[in-house]
Amino acid sequence: MSTGAPPSLQHLAMQILLSDQALAISALEDLPVLLFPSLFMEVYAQGHTQALKALVKAWPFSCLPLGDLAESPDMETFKAVLDGLDLLLAKKERPSRWKLQVLDLRNEHPNIWIQGYPSMARLSCPDVLTDKPRESHCSGMTEEPPLTIAMDLTIKDGVQDALQAHLLQWVRERREQVQLYSRKLQILSDSFSEIQKALLVVRLDSIQELVVSEFGHPGIMKELAPYLGRMKNLHILNFCNMGGDFYSHPHENLWYPWIIGEHLGQLQHLQELHVHHIVLLNANIPAIIRSLPPLKTLSLSSCLLKEADLRFLSQCPCSRQLKHLRLRRLPMESFSSEPLKALLGRVVGTLETLALEDCAINDAQLSAILPILSQCSQLSLFSFYGNHISMATLKNLLSHMARLGHLRRGLYPAPLESYRPQEWRQRYIDHERFANVRAGLAHVLRHIGTNQKVQICTRFCHHRNKCQSYSMAPDGSWVVTEEDLPGLSALPV
Secondary structure, X not given: OOOOOOOOXXXXXXXXXXXXXXXXXXXXXXXXXXXXXXXXXXXXXXXXXXXXXXXXXXXXXXXXXXHHOOOOOOHXXXXXXXXXXXXXXXXXXXXXXXXXXXXXXXXXXXXXXXXXXXXHHHOOOOOOOOOOOOEOOOOOOEOOOOEEEEOOEEEEOOOOOHHHHHHHHHHHOOOOOEEXXXXXXXXXXXXXXXXXXXXXXXXXXXXXXXXXXXXXXXXXXHHHHHHHOOOOOOOEEEEEEEOOOHHHOHHHHHXXXXXXXXXXXXXXXXXXXXXXXXXXXXXOHHHHHOOOOOOOEEEEEOOOOOHHHXXXXXXXXXXXXXXXXXXXXXXXXXXXXXXXXXXXXXXXXXXXXXXXXXXXXXXXXXXXXXXXXXXXOOXXXXXXXXXOOOHHHHHHHHHHHOOOOOOOEEEEEOXXXXXXXXXXXXXXXXXXXXXXXXXXXXXXXXXXXXXXXXXXXXEEEOOOOEEEEEEEOOOOOEEEEEEEOOOOOXXXX
């Protein structure tokens, strides 16, 4: 005999109701509002497409958070939901109980279906409902706002997501009645025809985060740039992995940074810029960043940064209020320390995260920036792994960083004494030498009494976003761990 709890009367009533779909559909007009979420879950799970259409048509809440159900719909179920919207859109007058304004296909509201009616009734979507109803010039009456679909989009090469492709076509055919909002758009395709299918449908001013990756031809960026300038509410922009065939197109490469910069100047709400692994002939960082508003986050990695670019960055308006700065895999061994020193000097009062990772910074350069670095009073995370400094310089660095009261985590390179002579470039740690290094560092850490978690990084992989590091336990022993590299705005642990 089963010991499970017996089904509730509500559940039994819904099962009886769903045994006859025609009866269920006819009963919706008189169904108590509080039963709609539970009934929708049952209908959705059992794949009753006709009842699903009727439920969408009669949905009594402002938002239908379909993306928060446990499983993504199959194509038949998804089409049934859109068919229910079509039944509503076809009516000249909206049903008295119809309040639906947003079909949300994102996963934004965990457990809302389990919580049921109270949470569903309070649910609103302020991030997508940005337009006010328009007033009709003829009647003086307020027009109903168009139905909003909210979905994060990914455009990629190869086989496209079938549900997304169907939705784009469905919205394209109903432009006057439906608007598609996408808070996050990822462009991972080199086909501008596929990219344009989405850009011509989505509300460009709804996009808050844009990822542009995998371009093999700079001409694609030239086509995309005008659309970029119309993303007025963009907060996060990520350019990455654009190597491909750029060296074969010198004329386009010459104008590429200027094309980007011209349209970035229109993005006055931009807060974060990430430029990763961009290989361009005649790369011109100043052309890209000169018109940007003050940023909170700037991340540059694996791109052709020159000393003059770093100097320009230290004077550019976009860098004056930075909270998070990452410079990764930008070889600086031949740079003067002055541009980096000037850049840090601008943000000593605002910087919370600083990552100078795998930049070949040496003893002399670090010693030059150390006085200004130790004034970054708000710093909570400092990542400095992969640089080429001696044991004496590392000890000096740790002593200075211990004075920063907010610093909770630091990733530091294993010093040159951890390697055999002439082998440090291969990054093969000599275990005996490194044991002596750890003993010396343990003495320093006990002496300075730092509150930060000090990690000595011995191996890292940017491709896998992993690092191996040693940290000292409370008993004075060293513990080795492998973990993810910290995010740019990661909270200290």
